[in-house]
Amino acid sequence: MRTFVRGLTEAVRIVVSAPKNLVGLDRYALQDYFASLGEKAFHARQLLQWVYQRGVTDFSEMTDLRLSLRQTLSANAVIALPEVSRAQHSQDGTRKWLLCLPDGNSIETVFIPEEDRGTLCISSQAGCMLTCSFCATARQGFSRNLSAGEIIGQLLLADRLLKQEGWGERPISNVVMMGMGEPLLNYDAVVSAMRLMLDDLSFGLSRRRVTLSTAGVVPAMDKLSEDCPVSLAVSLHAVRDAVRDELVPLNRKYPIDALLEACRRFLRNDSRRRITFEYVMLSGVNDSEEDAQTLVSLLRGIPSKINLIPFNPVPGVKYLCSDPDAIHRFRQRLISSGLTTITRKTRGADIAAACGQLAGAVQDRTHRSAKLAKTVS
Known part of the structure; x- marks a missing residue:
């Protein structure tokens, strides 16, 4: 039983920690996402411009975001395309x-x-x-x-x-x-x-x-x-x-x-x-x-x-x-x-x-x- 519970816990942890794909989120959904990270809404504007206007999909290259935010995004989110x-x-x-x-x-x-x-x-x-x-x-x-x-x-x-x-x-x-x-x-x-x-x-x-x-x-x-x-x-x-x-x-x-x-x-x-x-x-x-x-x-x-x-x-x-x-x-x-x-x-x-x-x-x-x-x- 303990083995089963341990395995179930690991599965839940994997699901919870799966990176979130930010492609397809509009400015309001992105504002909500940044709020969930404890961040300001204006970062949604920055991200949209980087991804859709400049074609940048690597958070580390989004230089007007502070370093700690780029690191948080890299750990928790992705810009994934087909x-x-x-x-x-x-x-x-x-x-x-x-x-x-x-x-x-x-x-x-x-x-x-x-x-x-x-x-x-x-x-x-x-x-x-x-x-x-x-x-x-x-x-x-x-x-x-x-x-x-x-x-x-x-x-x-x-x-x-x-x-x-x-x-x-x-x-x-x-x-x-x-x-x-x-x-x-x-x-x-x-x-x-x-x-x-x-x-x-x-x-x-x-x-x-x-x-x-x-x-x-x-x-x-x-x-x-x-x-x-x-x-x-x-x-x-x-x-x-x-x-x-x-x-x-x-x-x-x-x-x-x-x-x-x-x-x-x-x-x-x-x-x-x-x-x-x-x-x-x-x-x-x-x-x-x-x-x-x-x-x-x-x-x-x-x-x-x-x-x-x-x-x-x-x-x-x-x-x-x-x-x-x-x-x-x-x-x-x-x-x-x-x-x-x-x-x-x-x-x-x-x-x-x-x-x-x-x-x-x-x-x-x-x-x-x-x-x-x-x-x-």
């Missing part, structure tokens, strides 16, 4: 990193360089809770939500890696929550991470440069407009519920009419904003002249921009991309009706980094990936 398992470079300059998490899951993060900006595509879940039929991530199944630290850690890590490659002092100008997972099904962690992206003490990005993409979790869309009104992108992909039910099964819970009403509500607090509607082009599924005209009618009165996305092949997925002529006709129909419409340029397809291709390595608790593998075989 580890790079594999890095891939596309011919078009796109970077993709496979990042290993402590529990064995892996996620993917993508950097897309353009002449006037650098966009980082960030994951919010290990796998995805949704089952969109055209998406590689959905076929991986779902393991868990990422923490705020694992989400913002992707930005910290990518910023460091790109600076090491010589991309300048501000390589990332835009962030899109469009990686693995449905961000609004990991609401609290995603909002916490985005607030750090926006905080002037951290990355200081403007709201228009942070975009959250959702398949349409209507109640969370309403909440987001109040809590953290960043730019919103909606994965629409179809104009009829019967089709969208197949492409985006979440539509069975929040059909198109309800989704578009949520979009209108989202814009009420700021008339200057507009919503980006994403529309993957699938041959014979959603690319007809009638589909284009219906889309015009559906979006009437909603300040918007439409991104037409040529479908990127995914192993085991039955769909084919609309041919270029069909995409052109669809786009011209929308433009002629007064809708701002672009055809998204495919980036990173040679390294499976394009839209809908991110997969990672997920410890699938849903067994979805195994079931799909049996179906294909």
Whole structure:
């Protein structure tokens, strides 16, 4: 019995003394942490600037903190980021990193360089809770939500890696929550991470440069407009519920009419904003002249921009991309009706980094990936 109690005591001591990862804590959470150490709140400001603005993760290098505080932090806390398992470079300059998490899951993060900006595509879940039929991530199944630290850690890590490659002092100008997972099904962690992206003490990005993409979790869309009104992108992909039910099964819970009403509500607090509607082009599924005209009618009165996305092949997925002529006709129909419409340029397809291709390595608790593998075989 004494041996058991001694072992239990040792286990508790190990848990209690485990260093606390400070990545993902906002200024208020950091103030609370420093208060728990008996320190002043202003140290939170100092730490944020060291980590997010200067990229310093070693407490000993934070020279405006007194030596004894640096020693206390080194003994009790860490600035821990995901580890790079594999890095891939596309011919078009796109970077993709496979990042290993402590529990064995892996996620993917993508950097897309353009002449006037650098966009980082960030994951919010290990796998995805949704089952969109055209998406590689959905076929991986779902393991868990990422923490705020694992989400913002992707930005910290990518910023460091790109600076090491010589991309300048501000390589990332835009962030899109469009990686693995449905961000609004990991609401609290995603909002916490985005607030750090926006905080002037951290990355200081403007709201228009942070975009959250959702398949349409209507109640969370309403909440987001109040809590953290960043730019919103909606994965629409179809104009009829019967089709969208197949492409985006979440539509069975929040059909198109309800989704578009949520979009209108989202814009009420700021008339200057507009919503980006994403529309993957699938041959014979959603690319007809009638589909284009219906889309015009559906979006009437909603300040918007439409991104037409040529479908990127995914192993085991039955769909084919609309041919270029069909995409052109669809786009011209929308433009002629007064809708701002672009055809998204495919980036990173040679390294499976394009839209809908991110997969990672997920410890699938849903067994979805195994079931799909049996179906294909």
